[in-house]
Amino acid sequence: MRSHALYGEPTGETDEFGQPVRYPWAVDYRGAAAVVYGRTPVPRASWLNNTLCLDTGCVFGGALTALRRPEREIVDTPAERVRYEPVRPLATEAPGGTDGRPLALGTPRRPSR
Numbered sequence: 001m002r003s004h005a006l007y008g009e010p011t012g013e014t015d016e017f018g019q020p021v022r023y024p025w026a027v028d029y030r031g032a033a034a035v036v037y038g039r040t041p042v043p044r045a046s047w048l049n050n051t052l053c054l055d056t057g058c059v060f061g062g063a064l065t066a067l068r069r070p071e072r073e074i075v076d077t078p079a080e081r082v083r084y085e086p087v088r089p090l091a092t093e094a095p096g097g098t099d100g101r102p103l104a105l106g107t108p109r110r111p112s113r
Contacts (some may be wrong), residue, residue, distance in 0.1 A: 027050040
């Protein structure tokens with residue numbers, strides 16, 4: 001339950017690094033409330049369906065990112081150094097382009113319930 005709450009629904013697959021592949025729920029989100037979250041490092045924070053992942057991997061040498069409200073302005077500053085080596089390398093851009101989608105390897109599938 002803890003893993004589900006922290007990281008989201010697993011698809012049942014693992015990536016090439018042995019990590020569970022998580023369903024990219026933000027792709028399907030259509031709610032009116034803005035959802036700002038972390039724990040899924042992305043190369044660059046950007047809005048996707050009124051959701052924003054602010055985890056840009058600072059501890060892994062990425063950036064420290066914040067959201068200014070109510071302007072919805074994203075600000076960041078590069079990490080000074082790598083403090084922890086990631087299990088999988090951070091990509092230079094998000095899958096499918098630079099739209100800030102959560103990092104995932106392979107084709108995600110909605111888990112069965």
